[in-house]
Amino acid sequence: MGRVSTAIFFFCLLFFSSANSFYLPGVAPRDFQQGDPLQIKVNKLSSTKTQLPYDYYYLKYCKPQKIKNNAENLGEVLRGDRIENSVYTFHMRKEQPCKVACRVKLDAEAAKNFKEKIDDEYRVNMILDNLPVAVLRQRRDGSQSTTYEHGFRVGFKGNYAGSKEEKYFINNHLSFRVMYHKDIETDSARIVGFEVTPNSINHQYKEWDEKNPQLATCNENTKNIIQGSTVPQEVDTDKEVVFTYDVSYKVFVEVFCAT
Secondary structure, X not given: OOHHHHHHHHHHHHHHHHOOOOOOOOOOOOEEOOOOEEEEEEOOEEOOOOOOOEOHHHOOOOOOOOOOXXXXXXXXHHOOOOXXXXXXXXXXXXXXXEEEEEEEXXXXXXXXXXXXXXXXXXXXXXEEOOEEOEEEEEOOOOOOOEEEEEOEEOEEEEOOOOOOOOEXXXXXXXXXXXXXXXOXXXXXXXXXXXXXEEXXXXXXXXXXXXXXXXXXXXXXXXXXXXOOOOOOOEOOOOOXXXXXXXXXXXXXXXXXXXO
């Protein structure tokens, strides 16, 4: 087996070994046509530090008009999973650059809750077609191998250049990547992986248009985040946070592992 094939095999093996709590009997992966809507669900906030889960919407994240319980099987209920709908909408094999999810203003309680969850190293868990979102990590030993971590951090702590005062920052921009296997005969696709790269960006805009917000921190032509021109989004009372995301897709043609 070649190096690339081996890497893809272990990628799929990892997702099934780490995500077998989501793939249960009777819950089969689905085939999607290009443009089909993809339902992104949110699960509980988790921390290996406290072992105490919280509902995703305990924090002041973007909310759909009506929050619904989206658990699909008894196993999810028995495990205590709190799977709900979200504002994140994808369409199969349709790239979505720099999409605004919502804008929120943090009051004292919301800021306090975010800071506490950052202190306690909480992670956000999302699900796409019964696959949990994961963060890709490169090993520090110089090898070519990679690892995956379930979910992404709520945020992190740091300080501005020239200052020793510690600040809290939120991961408010999510770069999603959906891996899929394409059926050559039917042109349908089956999702085999779900990655995210979280970022903290203090978005800027001239005037807020609720129906079509235009951000100065997004390139007007490519709609991508302007790298190197932004500062992280601080968490504090009365701070405004603009939540954004983008979606890309990658086809895997060498192995079909979501069965």
